[in-house]
Amino acid sequence: MKNKVELLAPAGDLERLKIALKYGADAVYVGGPVLNLRANAINFTFEELENGINFAHSLGKKVYVTVNIILHNQELNEVDKYLKKLSEIGVDAIIVSDPCIITRAKKYNIDIHLSTQQSTLNYEAVSFWKKHGVSRVVLARECSREDIKLIKEKVDIEIETFIHGAMCAGYSGRCIMSNVLTNRDANRGGCSQICRWDFNLYDENMKEIKGDMPFTFCSKDLSMLKVIPDMIDLGISSFKIEGRMRSVYYIATVVSIYRKIIDNYYQNIDDNEYNNYEAILRNCANRDSTIQFYNGIYDSSCSYYNGRLEVSNQDFLGIVIDYDKDSCLATIEQRNYFKKGDLVEIFGPNHNYVIEINEIYDEDDNLIDVVRHPRQVVKIKVDCQLDTDDMLRIKK
16 A cells, blocks of 8 residues: 555644644644744744654654744854754754755754745756755645646655645745735744735726725635545645644644545545535634635635635634543533533544533532633533543534
């Protein structure tokens, strides 16, 4: 059997790293203390990185660190010390876009993955990067199926593609609108997502063009849900989920869905749950999704032009922090309002149950009917075995 495709998930902090791996990711990508494109994220300290790497390796899984910033001269002195430290703590690979980092990383025997920031779309470019020591290329999101197929036929190298998450209005993130309008550098981790703003439109005479909704050119999200089997057949090495700043619930939900689809493919199981999967993924995000460029058709259906409604997700009810099998009481840390009588789905790496909430106890063991306080710790009666980090969502 061909090598099984890797499921690669984002991790904005140590908690999300562990959730991603527990819910089925084969590897995670994270931002270290410096030189990565998530300036507004928490990012990992070296101590947290080492902790996360040890946790991943104990499961036979991997950690990749993003070093994908474009360097200025004054930052060159930081690079060698940083790469040496990453090598010492056992990072499995680094994700880079600046050629100078590729040159320097070779000294430390670290696998090098080329970032999507290089906008790699053709086999000659992939061949070029391979000759310069890159072991994997993260293709531009703008690649079509035929692009990927030809690249795989022409170059013997690992290919990574995005399968889920946010899209950028610029070519693989090469955009300076944020710089111009907010003085935040999009290519150095500071993107203020101008493409998601609402705009007024004017004609050539500076007369405002009125519409029912404000104009925007916000891209819809990416979801390759229904073409995963076809993508596996192309020989792609790694499927990447976007979202280092996403919540634990989002990561657990998306990872678990794609884990099922991938595993069912390799086990030759006919999966008839795609509509259900699609509904779950749609409910854990706040934008519509599409397969974007994969089918070679990129039209107005792939973006919002006349406004959109982004509804804050309320499906995620809580996370299991303990379960007592003798009393059948699950200790839950609340994330959203829920009450007695609600129909709830409890899901995790090993469980999937639907229950009606009949008994809720507060921390003093008083019976209550409603859980409404942020991160309130309560206990609910569940007659099924649960594990730490299982999650609750409303059943629709």
